[in-house]
Structure formats: C-alpha cells, structure tokens
Amino acid sequence: MSRPVLAGQVALVTGAGWGDGGIGRTIAHGLAELGAKVLVSDVAPTAQQTADWIAADVAGAETAAHCGDLSDEDVVASLVGQALDKWGRLDILVNNAGGGIIRPFLDHTPDTLRETIDRNLWTAVWCTYYALPHMVSARYGRIVNIGADSVRNGLWDHAGYNAAKGGVHGMTTGLAREFADSDITVNTVAPCAVNTERMRGRQAYDGSMAEKFTSVIPKGRPAELKEIASMATHLCKPESGFVTGQVISVNGGSTML
Template sequence: MGETEPVLADRFRGQVVVVTGAAGGIGSAIITRAAREGAHVVAADRAPDGERKVAGFLGGNAPEWCYVGAELSNRDGAEHLIAEATSRFGRLDVLVNNAGGGIIKPFLDHSPETMRETVDRNLWTTVWCSHRAVAVMRGAGYGRIVNIGADSVRNGLYEHAMYNAAKGGVHALTTGMAREFAVDGITVNTVAPTGTETPFTLSRPPEAVGRFEKTRRLIPLGRFATASEVASAVLYLASREASFITGQVLSVNGGSTML
C-alpha cells in the first residue's frame, strides 16, 4: 500500500516544487516522493522544529532543497515563501497547498478564535500562496497548483462543520482559478482525502478516538488512507502527464463518497 509503489525517478527532474505544511504527515510524504522523483523541493512550515524534520525526511541524497519558515495565512508570509523559491531556483513549477489542519469540535463549542484559526490555517493559506504563485507561473506559461481539500466537505462528517466551511472554500477556489488560468497553461486541482494515517491519528488521542471510529465506519475499504497514497494522487496531478485535468476534486477516500 503506497510505500511499494514505483517511483518515477525523472518525473520532476529540474522542476521546483513548493509544498506547504511540509513537516506534517501528508506533507512529509509529498516532499519525500517529490525529491525522489527529481524535484527541487521548497518546504514550508510554521512548526518550530520544521527544518529539522524536513531535513530528516529528505535525507542526504535529495536534489538541492530549501526550507522556509513562515506564517502563510497572511500575504507577507506567502510572498516571502514564493520570493524565496524563485530567488533560490529561478522558477516555480508546482505549488502544493497542503498547510492546514482543523480544530475539530462541535459547531457550538467553537469560539470566534477557533473559527478564525480554522479558516486561516486551511483557506487563507491556500488563497495567499496561490495568489502569489500564480503570477510567477503565468509569466512562465506553465504551472501546477494542487490543493489539499477534504472528503468531509462531501459527506458532512461529524463535528466538521467549521472545518468543512474552510475546506469547502478551498474546493471552490480550485474551480474558479482553474477556469481563469487555463489559458495561461496553469492547472488547478484538489485532492480530498478521508481520514489519513498521520502521527496524530496514529497516536490515538483519547478525545479523538470516537471521531476516528465514526470516520472509519464510513469507508468501505475499512481503513484510513496512508500518507503515501495521498501523496501519489497529489504528485500525479502535479505532473506534466496530468496536463488535461483541471478544476477537479480527486477523492482519496476508500469509497466513503462516490461520484
């Protein structure tokens, strides 16, 4: 499952792939595979030890890469990230908007602060990074933007109302940008995972176990996705071979929603 999939060693050779939320579970799988397929990775995260984690994931044999620590939910942070990528490597081919993570709780238990943080972490990071990246891609006449959405937008997952509001915005941004920038050689798509095995979910925190089980019961395949299975879908949409796919939401969900 995932880990044994063949790697296309030259698929991203010479390309610059920016990945946000790169120190987390899905982000680490994306950057690891992108580097193995030849990409110059620009890894971004706001975690205090993010650079150390990224270095551990990529190891010593990855093509030249760099790390950017930034708060991406505001314009300045996103602008800094894209500027670092282009100044370091002179180009920007792929942006993967993976930064996010939800504050998952019953809707009436949310405070104004947790509502704002959920939207900031998931929607505004995607908005600002895409806004800054697309100008560079438009000038080059080529680009791939892949957003991480959520299958819960489609199935109304328990206690996910506020998270779905933010991820639903990501899905909507995808279609709008895809139509607007298709003429510029830029495709914009979203990968929408269901529950995924990450360090957080694998730790089985007591307050979340019941929610995890409700999610698992919705999945016909009977398990969560692996991070590498999500990364596989992301990197396909980020590749040149996906040149005629844009404005789509690709669910990686074990059948929890269909069509």
Template sequence: MESTDGTVRTSASRIAIVTGVGSGIGGIGRGIALDLLRQGYAVLAADRDAAVQDVVRDLARQAGGGADCLGYAGDLSRPDEARAMAEAALSRWGRIDVLVNNAGSGVIRPFLEHDEASLVATLERNLWTALWCCHAVLPAMVRQNHGRIVNIGADSLRTGIPGHAGYNAAKGGVVGLMVGLAREFAAYDITVNTVSPCVVNTERHRQALRDDSELARAFLQVVPKGRGVEIEEICDFVTFLARRENAFATGQDFSLNGGSAMP
C-alpha cells in the same frame, strides 16, 4: 553554482513548493515533499514552525545524494509571508512549476462549541493560507506559461462526519477557489486541482482506535473500505497531478475516500 541572473543551477527538472511539511496531520506534507525529491524535483519545503530547517535536513538525507531542498518558515496565512516564500523559490531557482497547498489544520469540535478564535484560526490555516500561496505563485506561473497547483482538501465535505462544520467551511472555500482559478488560468497551461482524503491512517488515528475513541470509530463507519487512506496513496495522487504531462485535468476535486462518498 549560480547562473548569470543569480539563481542557483540545479539538476532538478522541476521546481516545487510544498507547504505544511511539519508534524501536521499525519505528515502528509513531509511525505509529498520526499516523494517529489525522490522523483528529481527541487523542493521548497514550507511550514510556520522554524524547525522546518530540521525537516529539510531530514528530507535531504532520506532522498539521497543530490537532493535540492530549501526550507522556509513563516505564517502563510499572511500575504507578505506567502510572497516572501515565493520569492525565496524564485531567487534560488528562477521558476516555480508546482505548488502543493498542504498547510492547514482544523479545530474539530461541535459547531456550537466553537468561538470566534477557533473559527478564525481554522479559516486562516486552511482557506487563507491556500489563497495567499496561490496569489503569490501565480504571477511566475503566468510568465512561464506553465504551472500545477494541487490543494489538499477534505472528504468530510461530502460525508458530514461529526464536528467538521467549521473545518468544512474552510476546505469548501478552497474547492471554490480551485474552480475559479482553474477556469481563469487554463489558457496559461496552469492546472488547479484538489486531492481530498478521508481519515488518514496515521499512528495517531491508529492509537485513537486502540483507545476506542468514539470520533475515530465514527470516521471509519462511513468508509466502505474499513480503513483510512495511507499517506503513500495521497502522495502518489498528488505527484501524478503535479506532472507536466498531466495537462488536461483541472478544476477537479478528487476524493481518496475508500468509497465513503460516490457519484
């Protein structure tokens, strides 16, 4: 049902945008979107792949009756696409309470094997996408005097595992962006945090271990817990930071790393 201003009335208590809900690295974005839907959020699920509409139908089915989910397909490293995504959420619901910057993937290889194209792609997918999505949603959050932004970072910033220099440059930029935004927008009840997993225990990672991959074994060698983080563990932390009640933690990079890096 539409309200008088053209937005759609929803039973959801909060409105969230989750980027990178396609296949991605282990399906983290899809897991976060589903978790938020099950907690009663309305969710705009975004991905660069047009198949995001299939993901939305699947999310709605898994979340059960009444789930309010909208899909958006576009390259969010482009400012016009990020703005269009934010406008899609505002046109439908009239507000944006939460942005989860999950979109991103890295070209993982030794630094001197990178070329311009692979480094530019890594920066665009991770840093530029997060930056433009923040730029797109923050005006609405300022008007509301409320917002929660959660980035998905990388614990490789702390551990220096092989092949991650280019990827770390992008994710390190996301952490720098977080710190600046957290301070600049704190007065508007807008918090900005980052959740940084170590290796994620996906089926692809498990298969790499079965194949005796040297890179997969190197990942685990730095984790005292001896395993990767589960997607559900990432989702729990993200949805905690997204809550309205979580109003004081801001500008923090939270490691989900099984002890691979400690203060």
C-alpha cells in the same frame, strides 16, 4: 538512465513540517524522488527537519526550508521570494497547510473559527495568489490543494472545518478555468481520515470519535500517507496537463461519484 520526470522543476509544499501529520512531508519527498527541487514550509521550525531528511534520503535532492504563518500575506510573499531567489522559478505549488479544529459547531468560539479559516483557507489563497504570476509568466504550472472529503459527506463535527476546505474546493474550479490557457492546472485531492500521527493520537485519546470517523469508509480503515501523496504527486506531472478543475477524492469509497 532516463531523466526524472520533474527534473529542473521547483516545487513548494506547505504544511510539510516533521510533526504535522505527515501528508505534506510525504508529498515533498515524492516530488524530490521525481526530480523536483523542493522548498518545504511550515508554521513550525520542523520544516528544516523535513528538508534535511529529504536531502539525506533522496540522492541528489535539492531542498530548502521556510518557517512562518502562511495566513499572513507578507510571510507568503517572503516564502515565494525565497524559492525564486534560490532557484529562479516556481513550477509546482502544493497547498497542504491546514489542520482542523474538529468539534461540534456550537462548541467553536469566534477565535477557533477564525483559526480554522486562517489555517485552511487563507494559507491556500495567499500562496496561490503569490505563486500564480510566476507560473503565468512561464506559461506553465501545477497547483494541487489538499481538501477534505468531509465537504462532500457531511462528517460529524466538521462544519467549521468544511467552511474553510469548501472554500479551497471552490477556488479550485474558478482558478482552473481562469488559467487553463497558460497551461496551469489546479486540482484538489480530498482525503478522508488519514493514518497520521494526529489521527493515532485521536484514537488514543477518544477511540469512539476515531471509530466514528472511519465508520463511513467502506474500506474500513483510514488512508495511508502514500495513498494520498501518490495522487498529489501524479497531478504535478507534465502528463497530467489535461486534468484540471477537479476535486479528486482519495477516500476508500466514503463518497462515490
């Protein structure tokens, strides 16, 4: 029997709580299937539920959970320390934590704009800042950010959200060049609308808004969770070592080239 491609590696996936959309937990599950030991984190305590589900569903999986606000530098330091204390290494970071406050720009308040930036940009900045030294020391790492296709297509009501996700996209290219010689790749997966619990809730609450968000997608539907997760997990593999600094849209054609 062949050895799983990520056997012995340790992955940290943020925003992977049970009730937070599902992208993070689907990615975490996929990494465990590839043999990685997985630490899942979320601002909600449902991260433990995700860890338990993966451990029960994937034979031989090793998992752990963390709960905390990753826009807080000290919380992130503790999170990365947990991975190192438990497994002694950190090979993979998936910056999925986020969640948009989606509204017309002038309907935002200073508080909602700060929250949007905190959730989507500072979480990725701090997690990357604390994970990178360990990857540099090991001379190996895979960082995958979850960005947003709305940065490219100017989707309605997304300007505040795009300010944060655009920062993630920009950080991707800068870090990719800076750390390429340490065999650390940095890429972003940029989804369009995704068929999550949150998206289905938006459909139930305001069908016209959900329809507007999917109207720009030539495939005529939101992405499924596994369609996003499969790209993210692929970028975590050793064989993806020559792909770096890329923002890869998984978007049903809503932007092209």
